[in-house]
Amino acid sequence: MLRKLTKFDFKITMYYTGKIILGLAFTMVIPLIIALIYKEFDSAMDFIIGILSSVIFGLACMKFMKTDKPPNLFQSMIIAAFSWIFACAFCSIPYYLSGHFESYLDVYFDLMSAFTTTGLALIKNVDHVSNALNMWRHMLTYIGGQGIVVLALAFLIRNTGGAYKIMVGEAKDESLEPSITKTAQNIWIISLVSLFVGTTMAAIAAYYDGLSWDRSILHGSWMFMSAWSTGGFAPCTQNLSFYHSYAFEIIMCLYMVMGSFNFALHYVVWKGNPKELLRNIEIKTFVVTLSITTIFVAWGLSAAGIFTNLNSVLRRGILLVISAHTGTGQMAVYANQLVHSWQPLAYMGICIAMMLGGSAASTAGGFKALRIGIFFKGLIHETKRLILPESAVFKMTFHHIKDQIIESGMVKMAGLIILCYCFIYLFGAVVGVACGYPLGQATFESISAGANVGLTMGVVSPSMPAILKITYIITMWLGRLEFLSIFVLVGSVGLAIGQAFKGGRK
Secondary structure, rough: OOOOOOOHHHHHHHHHHHHHHHHHHHOOHHHHHHHHHHOOHHHHOOOHHHHHHHHHHHHHHHHHHOOOOOOOOHHHHHHHHHHHHHHHHHHHHHHHHHHHOOOOHHHHHHHHHHHHOOOOOOOOHHHHHOHHHHHHHHHHHHHHHHHHHHHHHHHOOOOOOOHHHHHOOOOOOOOOOOOHHHHHHHHHHHHHHHHHHHHHHHHHHHHOHHHHHHHHHHHHHHHHHHOOOOOOOOOOHHHHHHHHHHHHHHHHHHHHHHHHHOHHHHHHHHHOOOOOOHOOOOHHHHHHHHHHHHHHHHHHHHHHOOOHHHHHHHHHHHHHHHHHOOOOOOOOOHHHHHHHOHHHHHHHHHHHHHHHOOOOOOOOOOOHHHHHHHHHHHHHHHHHHHHHHOOOOOOOOOOOHHHHHHHHHHHHHHHHHHHHHHHHHHHHHHHHHHOOOOOOHHHHHHHHHHHOOOOOOOOOOOOOOHHHHHHHHHHHHHHOOOHHHHHHHHEEEEEEEHHOOOOOOO
């Protein structure tokens, strides 16, 4: 029998959602400090209102919905999906008050894009956004990449019963330590140390590009957070092209790739086992698929005759392949160039790279290298089973942190999630075409939203129809949480509404 959402399910969901919103309220203090340093008093007031609103809501949920019972798997899935809706609503307050958006729908779109590390933006006049709001925009991608539930587990939730189940609901299913709180803290330690190192490297490159020291540090931190979280936001309309720095672009590519790797893989390497990089199925799969898509793009650019030397192919073409494959969305070319100058084979290679994505349990979106590797190994396994005699007994293994046996359930689940991604890519493309956009652009943009990439051919803009904005919000949300927790939320709520309606008719 299907389970509907009960009053207790709602109570425990709101209790943990309150904790998560309270944690996010504390993070707003950082852009508030930036606003005060740069005397951006209007922005400071926006963040004060956002902090107070979030704190009041969080404390109210924790007081009136208090429970000592840990969530079960069903409730954890609901919490993971539900908390993202409220997180976008409360974190959008400084956005909305800034005056840089045409409507609240545009604000919510940008918040979902930030938290899902997509990077598609509807913000107006981004070149004149306050330092505080720019800090908040990039912090949201950074927090979303690590996971807002992971943030709460690391610093707020001490009663960890059921905590691992909540992380699974947020598509973070790697246990780095026996303690789930320790796992969450280690994810953040890795990210914070990388933030310090990456910001320093990017700031030095930006300084030598001509920015002042304080601007270099700000831009370095913003662009690092964008690359590490595979978020794709930038403080300038020109994105990566603004910096005119080969060194800066190399640093960003390095952290795009690192950010797309599994947190468990980072942890194993940190613990002194770099050989895992050579054995891991995700790394092997990523290298193969990156090489194939790079060949497609290089071939297409060569045929089009756009870039006439190796340096320009690397700086414009290959950088975009890496950005697409890691799900980052940072661009060194303009959307109009993709539409009018790139040969179809080149942007088909970009589309494939976006669809494939990075590693599982990372900040990247898309199919994920682990699923692709398992799916193809499972296909080889089934082919061998049909070729060999029926009496033959054999097994196929893969290495991901440890040697594991491929089971039919793994292959089916990998195939199911890949199929779900294909559906939202197709769904977004159909809505885009129905709104009057060309098939190629609509498909490109739909894949970018559903795979949480953020590259654009110009479809995403404040002027696009509201139905398309809502479609992309939903596909970004589905793609980031990898479907299951949202299916549970929608299914249970739908069942409860259906039974209530049926009871009312009686």
